[in-house]
Amino acid sequence: MESMEMEKLKLSPRANFIRAIQENDLSCCLIKTAEIHGHFCPGSALGVMASxxxxxxAGLESLFAEGMENLMAVVEINACFADGIQAVSGCTLGNNSLVYRDLGRHAVTFAIRGEETGVRVRVRPDFRSCIDRAAPEFYPLMEKVIKNRNGSPEEEAAFKEKGREAAFSLIQLPFEDLLMTETAEPDLPAYAPITESVFCSQCGExxxxxxxxxxxEETGLCLMCAGKKYRQVEGQGISEKG
Structure with missing residues (x-):
């Protein structure tokens, strides 16, 4: 990367994403999303398009999403779609601008703190037909490679290739062919609190x-040392463990 470009990104790390959103450069957004998602697929492409x-x-394409909890995204599924949302919007789990609601729906609501309403974007129910037309082999390969976990190395490679074909085909379609929008009341949580840190009296962490x-009797112990229940976000959604 050229030093001038590097210096620009040091000052505004999301400058390239902001430019891509303003110019409707979905290919750039999809490629940048794949850097964190690991591969191209229809789900992440839909997240890119929805963002x-x-x-x-919402008129927010020029907003600098700096991870300060000004722009918020409420995503309703913990699948590939969510990575497209996080990458393009800049609202992530780590900067507390992403709210995950365990509803299992391909939908996201964008909102600004202090505003009464936001914009909810959801994927049309017939989106799979668009994927079938773009890459007919994608879903049969996904069934074998991802769902059943019994695909050969060749089938896994073919699955990734068909996922790439489907993803780049989807972003060529008009937004309205795949997505619907509606005004929504976002019901945002309060700002993330800054809490004190302590040391577990048993493990010392x-x-x-x-x-x-x-x-x-277990006062001062972390949840793991105390053998208490805890929650984690995983492929099943939000699960209780321990």
Missing amino acids: VYGLRQ QVMATKVVSKG
Whole structure:
């Protein structure tokens, strides 16, 4: 990368994404998304399209999403779609601008704190027919490689190739062929709190004070050392463990 480009990105790390959104450069957005998602697929392509379309519909395409919880995204599924949302919008789990609602729907709501309404973007129910037309082999290969986990190396390579074909075909379609928008009341959570850190009295690891036992004989222990239940986000959604 040229030093001038590097210096520009040091000042505005999302400059390329902002330019791509403003210019409707979906290919650039999809390629940048694949850097974190690991491969190209229809789901992440739909997340890219939903982000660009939603931000433009809301008049937010020029907003600098700096991870300060000003622009918020409420995503309703923890699948490939969500990575397209995180990459393009800049709303991520780590900067607390992404809210995950475990509803299993290909939908996202974009909103600004302090505003009463936001824009909800959802994928049309017949989106699979568009994928079938773009790459007929994609879903049979996904069934074997991803769902059943019994695909050969050759089938896995073919699955990735067909995913790439489907993804780049989808972003050539009009947004309205795949997506619908509606005004929504976002019901945003409060700003993420800054909590003190303490040290677990058993393992000695630093842990958020809100995640240690505060009552009984196990006071001062982290949840793992205390053998307490905890929650995690995984492929099944939000699960309770321990």
